[in-house]
Amino acid sequence: MIESTPPTQLYPKDTTLHSCQKFRHCVSHHIFKHKGEDKNVIKVEKPVITPINANTGVSSEFLTKNVAMPVTPIAPKFLDYKKDIARANIGITEVLAIKNTDNAIFRMSYRFDLGAANYKMLPIAARYLAFLSTDKYTAEQISKQFYDIACSYSLNVGTEVTTITISGLQENFDKAVSLVEHIFKGVKGNEAALEEMKKSVLKDRENSKTNKGQIMNGLTAYAQYGAKNPFNNVLTNEEVRNLKSDDLLxxxxNLNNYQHVITYYGPKDVTAIAADISKQHFIPKEFT
Structure with a gap:
C-alpha cells in the first residue's frame, strides 16, 4: 500500500519550505510492508533418495579375471645404435635411417657441421631465403608447390649445426627433395626484400633491449662465457646495414659443399632411400 502525505506534516515548516523551493514536486511516499507467512507459496515434495548398495566385499567376474592375469615385469629397453639405426653411404656422406612402421610419412634432414659460430651471416641468410625466388618459381609459388604435394621444408641455423629438414608424404618424396635442391641451387637475389629484412633485423634488436627474456639470456651467456659469448657473437648493426645479397646467396x-650427414625416418629401408636421395641430392667429391 502506498500513501501520499504532504511534507508539512512530516518535517518542520522551514525544512519543507526549503525543499519545495528546491524541488518542483514536494510529495513524500510511505511504503507499508506486510509481515507474516505467505500462503501462496507452492512447495515441492522432496523425492525419496534410493540407497546404493556398494558391494564393497564383492568382485565382478571381469575384475576377477583381470586380477588373475599374469603380470610381466617391466624391464628397460636400451637402444643399440649399431643395430637400431641402419646405415648407408652416398659418396662421402653417411645416411642414417630408422624405418617408420606406423604410417607413410617421412622426415629427412641434412645436418651440416657448421653454424652461426662459424659464419655470422648464416642466420641472416636463412631468414633471407624465405623471400627469394628462382628462375622457375616466385617465393609465393614455392610455398604453393609444397602445399600441393603435402610436404614442407625448413632451414634452421644453430650455434654449431645447420639443418635442412624436409617432411611430408613418402609418395611425394622425390618431388619434395627435387624442389628443395632446386631452391638452394637457383634462388636469386631480391634487393628490395634485403633492405626490408635489414630494417626488420635492426628493429628486432631494438625490441630485444626491452625484452626481459632476451636480457636474461644475455646475462646468462655473460656469466657462462664472459664478455665475448655466443649471445653477442653476431654481426654489428653497421655490418647488417652493409650486407650484400651476393654474400648471402x-x-x-654452396651449403651442400660443407660436411653433412643425412638422417631419414620413413617407410623405406636405408638401401632404397639412399638410392632415391642419390638421384636428387648433390654431394661433392670433397667437402669444403
Whole structure:
C-alpha cells in the first residue's frame, strides 16, 4: 500500500519550505510492508533418495579375471645404435635411417657441421631465403608447390649445426627433395626484400633491449662465457646495414659443399632411400 502525505506534516515548516523551493514536486511516499507467512507459496515434495548398495566385499567376474592375469615385469629397453639405426653411404656422406612402421610419412634432414659460430651471416641468410625466388618459381609459388604435394621444408641455423629438414608424404618424396635442391641451387637475389629484412633485423634488436627474456639470456651467456659469448657473437648493426645479397646467396648456394650427414625416418629401408636421395641430392667429391 502506498500513501501520499504532504511534507508539512512530516518535517518542520522551514525544512519543507526549503525543499519545495528546491524541488518542483514536494510529495513524500510511505511504503507499508506486510509481515507474516505467505500462503501462496507452492512447495515441492522432496523425492525419496534410493540407497546404493556398494558391494564393497564383492568382485565382478571381469575384475576377477583381470586380477588373475599374469603380470610381466617391466624391464628397460636400451637402444643399440649399431643395430637400431641402419646405415648407408652416398659418396662421402653417411645416411642414417630408422624405418617408420606406423604410417607413410617421412622426415629427412641434412645436418651440416657448421653454424652461426662459424659464419655470422648464416642466420641472416636463412631468414633471407624465405623471400627469394628462382628462375622457375616466385617465393609465393614455392610455398604453393609444397602445399600441393603435402610436404614442407625448413632451414634452421644453430650455434654449431645447420639443418635442412624436409617432411611430408613418402609418395611425394622425390618431388619434395627435387624442389628443395632446386631452391638452394637457383634462388636469386631480391634487393628490395634485403633492405626490408635489414630494417626488420635492426628493429628486432631494438625490441630485444626491452625484452626481459632476451636480457636474461644475455646475462646468462655473460656469466657462462664472459664478455665475448655466443649471445653477442653476431654481426654489428653497421655490418647488417652493409650486407650484400651476393654474400648471402653464396652461403645458400654452396651449403651442400660443407660436411653433412643425412638422417631419414620413413617407410623405406636405408638401401632404397639412399638410392632415391642419390638421384636428387648433390654431394661433392670433397667437402669444403
Amino acid at each position: 653464396y652461403l645458400i648456394h
